[in-house]
Amino acid sequence: MSSPADPPTVRALLRRTELRLRLAVDEDRLAAGALDRVIRGVHSSDLADPTPFLSEDLALLTTGTQFTGADPADYAAYVERLVVRGVVALGFGTEVVPGGIPEGLAAACGAARLPLFEVPYRTPFIAVARANARALAAQDFARRTWALDAQRALSLAALRSDGLAAAVDELSRRLDAWVGLFDAAGVLRHEHPRDGAGRTELQAEVTAMLARGTRAGATVAVSDGTVVLQSLGRPGHLTGVLALATGVLDAEARSVVTMVVAMADLALEQRRGLLRARDALRAGLAVSLLDGGAATARRVASRMWGGLPPAPVRVALTDAGGRDDVVEWLESQADGRGSRLFFGRIDAGLLLVVPASDDTLLPLLAERSNLAVGVSDPVGYDEVAAGLAQARVALEGGGSGVRVFADARGGLAAAFDGERARVLADAELAPLRAADAAGGTQLQTTLAAWLAHDGSHERTAQALGIHRHTLRARLAAVERALDVDLTSFAVRARLWLAFEVAQRGAWADRNS
Incomplete structure (x- = not known):
């Protein structure tokens, strides 16, 4: 944020040769x-105590x-x-x-490390005040000129x-600072310069800001300074976050940033419409794929995104159909992954x-x-509907993260979970429990072991x-x-399932 005019500092005032001011305390002190x-x-x-009549930075x-x-x-x-009052320098008229x-x-x-300078008798105090006022005016004019020039360039x-x-690039150059633009999914869409420091450290705060959904600003400390964030x-419909790795902004710099925020609001809202x-x-196209219209979907996708993923494919399902942030993040991934x-989105x-x-x-x-x-x-693409059915079964199988259908295949008995299945399984095995209780036998344990060993007498024994x-x-x-014939496959399958359901019910009882 450079300006052609020198800022009205203590040093600049002492350099005004026409005032003939002299620093009376060595700078190293x-x-x-x-x-x-x-x-x-x-x-x-x-006055012995003028501080009630002073303001800071005088x-x-x-x-x-x-x-x-x-x-x-x-x-x-x-x-x-x-x-304590915030006086920046003391001038003594000799x-x-x-x-x-x-x-x-x-x-x-010297002990308080406060600049003390001599004002010679022939230099009126009013001349010192006017010189500083002119420097302030020049600085204000330079900053306004800078702001107008920056707004024109933007x-x-x-x-x-x-x-x-x-x-964004122009704002970065004008502020001489890193500027980043995050979209509604929290993805860094653009930055300048491209090696901007600290952007990885911003991800958590950007994601949290977008999740809150309120228009707000924040200042985040990063390893090499601070970054200002503006949603x-x-x-309730945030479109992104603008990040600036800069310190405190004056009024002119804020006006320039406000202009870019307005531009970003409009551009990102237009992008949201797209x-x-x-x-x-x-x-x-998703409905077309499920209805067997892969050829039509492939032609449209080829024109829009470079085509569909090459077969064989995996079909996945998640219940995030109502989350715009997920869809926007997937759009950003699709941009980089081509076909x-x-x-x-589908009904499921x-x-x-x-x-x-x-x-x-x-x-x-x-x-x-x-x-x-x-x-x-x-x-294959002729089996997308079947793939969706598998994905739905895997999704409904419980757990978190990625759930693969292949892992759900071995859990067929889980489809028979529930109170009704447990009552039926209990009734199926009740005669064995009664016989064991009456005669001290181990019929239920013996049958479970025999079924577990695929009906092998030798291995079960x-x-x-x-x-x-x-x-x-x-x-x-x-x-x-049980009044059954164990040589019947159907009988053995029914009894195996009864044991499976009973075992799952016992596990659920122990862990409830």
């Missing part, structure tokens, strides 16, 4: 940057009449009051009181085909199609958006530690108790 503090005004007073001029007969403690107290600058005053200013940048990106869009149109098109991702949620070989995007989506994602086995003849006798007792 002053506070760091003391001579570079801006003087917002010049006031003169010979230079105070005095002739020293209040110090007649003063002792060192009076000087120290006087200077301390000025420092030759009004004989003897020049009192040594006690110089020592007190207006021209906005006329380019990449208007918003060009405006974009309307409350995304809504693309969203509707994707939804239509390696297709998605669209959000349908995704990715190459079967892609094992990165879906886990990233699940982790980033805190979603559960059901994923099918690899299928070894597992139970009994003779094969004993096993056959127990199985015959099972058939009598």
